[in-house]
Amino acid sequence: MINVNIGVLGHVDSGKTSLCRCLSEVLSTCALDKHRQSQEKGITIDLGFSSFYIKKKKSQTSTSQTTTSQNQHGEIQNNKIVPKHGPNKNECIPDQNDVKKEDINNDCEIENIQNISDENELIQICLVDCPGHHSLIKCIVMGAKIMDMIFLVIDINKGIQKQTIECLVLCQFVKSDIIIILNKIDLIPLHEREKKINTMKKKIKDAINRTSLKKLSYYIVSLSANKKNQNDNEKIDHVEIEENAISMCRNNPNEINPRFNILKKEKHTSENINELIELLKSVIKIPVRETNPSFEDFYFLYDHSFEIKGKGMVYTGTVIKGKITINSNISILPLNIKGKIKDIQSFKKKQKEGTSGNRLSFLISHDNIKNLKKVERGIIVHEKSNICNFTVFICKIKLIEFYKKSIKNKELLTCIIGFASSHSYGFFFKKLKTDPEKEQTINGHNNGHNNGHNNGHSNGHSNGHNNGHSNGHSNGHNNEQNNGQNNGERDSTCLSNNIGFDRNGNYLIIDEVEYLNHINDETVSENDLFEDEKDEEIYFLVILKKKMYGFNGEKCIFLKNDENINCRICLHGNIVDIIKDSAINSQINNSTFVMNKKPCLNEHEDYKNLKIMKEKEKIGLIEKVIDNTTLLCKNVFTSSNQVTAYLTQKIYLIPLEHQKNKNVCKTATIGYIAKSFAKNGKFIVHFDDDISHIKDNIKSYIIMIKYYKDIFTKKKIFM
Numbered sequence: 001m002i003n004v005n006i007g008v009l010g011h012v013d014s015g016k017t018s019l020c021r022c023l024s025e026v027l028s029t030c031a032l033d034k035h036r037q038s039q040e041k042g043i044t045i046d047l048g049f050s051s052f053y054i055k056k057k058k059s060q061t062s063t064s065q066t067t068t069s070q071n072q073h074g075e076i077q078n079n080k081i082v083p084k085h086g087p088n089k090n091e092c093i094p095d096q097n098d099v100k101k102e103d104i105n106n107d108c109e110i111e112n113i114q115n116i117s118d119e120n121e122l123i124q125i126c127l128v129d130c131p132g133h134h135s136l137i138k139c140i141v142m143g144a145k146i147m148d149m150i151f152l153v154i155d156i157n158k159g160i161q162k163q164t165i166e167c168l169v170l171c172q173f174v175k176s177d178i179i180i181i182l183n184k185i186d187l188i189p190l191h192e193r194e195k196k197i198n199t200m201k202k203k204i205k206d207a208i209n210r211t212s213l214k215k216l217s218y219y220i221v222s223l224s225a226n227k228k229n230q231n232d233n234e235k236i237d238h239v240e241i242e243e244n245a246i247s248m249c250r251n252n253p254n255e256i257n258p259r260f261n262i263l264k265k266e267k268h269t270s271e272n273i274n275e276l277i278e279l280l281k282s283v284i285k286i287p288v289r290e291t292n293p294s295f296e297d298f299y300f301l302y303d304h305s306f307e308i309k310g311k312g313m314v315y316t317g318t319v320i321k322g323k324i325t326i327n328s329n330i331s332i333l334p335l336n337i338k339g340k341i342k343d344i345q346s347f348k349k350k351q352k353e354g355t356s357g358n359r360l361s362f363l364i365s366h367d368n369i370k371n372l373k374k375v376e377r378g379i380i381v382h383e384k385s386n387i388c389n390f391t392v393f394i395c396k397i398k399l400i401e402f403y404k405k406s407i408k409n410k411e412l413l414t415c416i417i418g419f420a421s422s423h424s425y426g427f428f429f430k431k432l433k434t435d436p437e438k439e440q441t442i443n444g445h446n447n448g449h450n451n452g453h454n455n456g457h458s459n460g461h462s463n464g465h466n467n468g469h470s471n472g473h474s475n476g477h478n479n480e481q482n483n484g485q486n487n488g489e490r491d492s493t494c495l496s497n498n499i500g501f502d503r504n505g506n507y508l509i510i511d512e513v514e515y516l517n518h519i520n521d522e523t524v525s526e527n528d529l530f531e532d533e534k535d536e537e538i539y540f541l542v543i544l545k546k547k548m549y550g551f552n553g554e555k556c557i558f559l560k561n562d563e564n565i566n567c568r569i570c571l572h573g574n575i576v577d578i579i580k581d582s583a584i585n586s587q588i589n590n591s592t593f594v595m596n597k598k599p600c601l602n603e604h605e606d607y608k609n610l611k612i613m614k615e616k617e618k619i620g621l622i623e624k625v626i627d628n629t630t631l632l633c634k635n636v637f638t639s640s641n642q643v644t645a646y647l648t649q650k651i652y653l654i655p656l657e658h659q660k661n662k663n664v665c666k667t668a669t670i671g672y673i674a675k676s677f678a679k680n681g682k683f684i685v686h687f688d689d690d691i692s693h694i695k696d697n698i699k700s701y702i703i704m705i706k707y708y709k710d711i712f713t714k715k716k717i718f719m
Helices: 014-025 034-043 132-142 164-175 190-209 273-283 436-443 640-645
Strands: 002-010 046-057 120-127 149-155 176-183 216-224 224-229 236-243 261-262 266-269 299-308 312-321 321-323 331-332 339-346 353-355 359-365 379-380 388-399 415-416 419-431 504-512 538-549 555-559 569-579 611-627 630-634 650-655 671-677 682-687 700-708
Touching: 002 014, 002 132, 002 164, 014 046, 014 149, 014 176, 014 224, 014 273, 046 273, 046 555, 132 164, 132 415, 132 555, 149 164, 164 569, 176 190, 176 273, 176 379, 176 630, 216 273, 261 700, 299 359, 321 339, 339 353, 388 555, 415 538, 415 569, 538 569, 640 671
Parallel strands: 002 120, 002 149, 149 176, 176 216, 504 611
Antiparallel strands: 046 120, 224 266, 236 261, 299 312, 299 379, 312 359, 321 353, 331 339, 331 379, 339 359, 388 538, 388 569, 415 419, 415 555, 419 504, 419 538, 555 569, 611 630, 611 700, 630 682, 650 671, 650 700, 671 682
C-alpha cells in the first residue's frame, strides 16, 4: 500500500482540524485535538495524525510530469454530505490518549481496504494536522519535514493572514502540489457566496503569481468543513463502546479489554468534501521513495511516545529513509538508549517492515525504561547507523523571499533540523571569484603569472621571495592547497557530499545576505526565481548552542524570532558538510554558548586548507611622479619594515571619485611595489603602462592595495 503524507496548514482557527475530522477514517496520535490542553484552549497545539484511503487506477499512480503553473477549480454549487467515518476497531498499539477518545461516530464502518480490484491502487493518505498559532511556529516547521503534499486552509471570510504567509513558505520547501481550500463558505449568504469566492480566488492567484510559488501547481476548491445541521435536535448521548486495546505478544489470549466511555458529539455535515476528494484523486502524485533502502540508513523521526506497562515504550513517527523490521536493534536519540523493536504498526495495522514515507508505531523494549527521561520528539536509527552528532556544520542556504529583510553575520537565529531545534549563529561566505591566473596563484599552481611586472623569470611569486623559483606562494607561506594532494582521510560519517563545496577551497566572507540580491522580479527570469536558480552559491558556517543529530544533505531551516515581521522563517538550505566536534577548538566545545566565537577549523587536518577570507584594502596618496612609469607614494605604512611584507604586491592607481566603486580594480592601472623609500613608510611603485597623464593632477588620484585576511588564522593573503 502506498502512503502519502499531506500536511494540513493554515492560520489559527481556519478550520484545519474540522477538515481532518471530515476526511479521517482512522485516528492516530493526537488526532482531532485529543491533547488535553488543546481541548482547554480550543486550538491545536501539537501535530495530529489521522488517515483515510483513496483508490486510483494503477496507470495513474506513477509519478506524473509537473503540470503548468496553476490549475484552478471553480466554485461547486451542488452541496453534498459526506458521512463521518469512525476509527478502525482492529487496533493493536493504543494511542497515549485513547482513554479520552472523542468525536467517534460509530454509524459508519471503514471500507474494507483488502477488497481492491486489480485495476486500482490503494493509497493511504496520512493527514498531518499542524497548529496554526504564531507561537507554535517551530512545531509547524518540524511538520514540514515529513510532508509530501499540502492542504492550505484559508478562512474565506478573513483571507490571507500572517500565519498563512509562513505556511506558503513551507509549501516552497515541500515543492509539491498545493490544494488551497477556501473554508467556511457556509457563513456567506447564498446570494453573495459566488461573488465572494471568485474575489478571494483572484486575490490568492495574484498573491501567488507575484512570488516564486507560481512555479508550483496549485488548485483552489471551496467548501465548508463544519456545517451544523440545524434540523438535528438530537440530544447528546453517552455511548459505551467496547474496544480491544492490545496484547503486545502475538497470539496471547490474555488480552486487555478495557471499556471506554465515548462522548457522541453533535452531528455536523460538510459541504463539497466529495469534490475535494475527487480533486485529490486526480492531482495526487506518488512520491519517489528509495529503491534499495538499507538498515544502516534507517532514519525515523518520532513525534510522540508513551509507555505501556510491562511491555515497553511506544514511539510514533515517520520513516525518512532506510528500512526496519521487527527484532531490529536500534538507538533512540538524543537519549542514546539501545533497544529492540518488538512490534510495528501503521494506523493500527500490523506491519512486517517499515520503509521511507511510512507513518509507523514501534513497540520498543529496553532495559532502563524505569529511568527513561521523557523526550517528546527525537530520532530512532539502526544500531549501525552513521548519523552525526555535531555543533558546527556548513550548509548552502537561500534567503526566504517572504522575509524581505537582510540578515547579517552572527545574528542569533533558531536552527531546525528534523524535529530538533537550537539557538545558533554563523558566518556567511561564498566562492571567491577569480580569473584563471589568480586562481592558479592562490592555489599554488601558477607558472609564469605576471604580477603587474615582467621580470622574465617570475613563476607566480607573491611576496618577493624566491623570485624565479616560486610556484604559487600566496602570502610568504607555502600553502599547498589544491596542489593535487588529498587532504587526508575524512571521517566516513561526516563527509561533505556536495560537489559545490570544497574543503580545500577559497571563500569570501559576506557581511550580510541582502534581500534585494535574491529577489528582483523585473530583472530575474522565471527560471532563476526558484530552487534551481543560477545565483552564486551562499554557504553558512553554523555554530549551534546544543548538539544536534543529522546527516549530510538534510534540510535545515532558520527562524528569526521577531514578532514585528510577517514571516519569521528567514533562511533554508541543505547541509553540505558536518564538522566533527574533534575538528573544532575545544574552547567552543567545552564552554557555554557565547556569540561571535569562531571555530578554529584550520587546526584540524581536514580543514587546514580551507580559507574563508575577508577582503581588505589600504589607501594611500601620491607624493610625486618620478617618471612616466614610477610613483613615490605615502600614507599607507608608518615604517620601512612594514613595506617589506608588501614588496612585489599589486597596487592599483584609481581616480579619487571612483574609490567606492567595488569594480574599480577591473579597469584600474596596475603596478607593483618595488622598494621602500626612506624610513617613514614611503615606497616606490612601478607601472608597465604610461602614467604621465596624472603628473599635473596627482591629487585627483589615489593608490590602493587589496588583500585578504583569513578569518581563522588572521594571516594576510595576496592575490
